[in-house]
Amino acid sequence: MVSRLGALLTRFPDCLEEDAWTGVRWRVGDAMVAHVFGGEDQLFRIVFRAEPGEVLAFERLGPPYFRASWGENTVGLLLDDATDWEELAELLTDSYCLMAPPRLAEQVPRPSLHETAEPQA
Template identity: 80%
Template sequence: MLLRFPECVEVDAWTGVAWRVGQATVAHVFGGEDQLIRITFRAEPDEVMAFEHLGSPYFRASWGPNVVGLLLDDDTDWAELAELLTDSYCLQAPVRLASQVPRPA
């Protein structure tokens, strides 16, 4: 899904796989010691707080002020995740690239 965004590339991360636009990370998928799969992405500061208050399956990642995590499981809402990843890309990409991404009306 992320590779359809302008200049977004998949790279090996310190663990798992990440997607970047330029030097900015859009999303990162990795497994924890508990063998559960997680994805992190960027969000606006007020959204980070909202996700933090929602609790599981969301969590606040400790490696950045605007990084949110989501535990991927059988109950994952993939359409919602696609929207969150689109938002993350638009936050991380230069304006000239983000403006090329179709947004819901």
């Protein structure tokens, strides 16, 4: 799991993997992009950054999402066999782009509004 996350996150400019107080985290400069760790309940979690309005939306979705108890823009996801890794990749891309300096964030390809917009009837 850590290898899979590392392969995704370290492809971003200047995003570095390091051991955290528990688990592993990825940072750009001094800013945390993502942090994965296991709990005493034997569940694995990843926390990452999101726009403030999205934090509330994730919190309301409920499991597997949760609001982290630290940071106003930090949300989390329980990782398990049902994890949608494609969606997680998009969330981590957003997290990186929120935390990276603009000169680095603009180097990361992201879906355009035209690609993500629903077709109109």
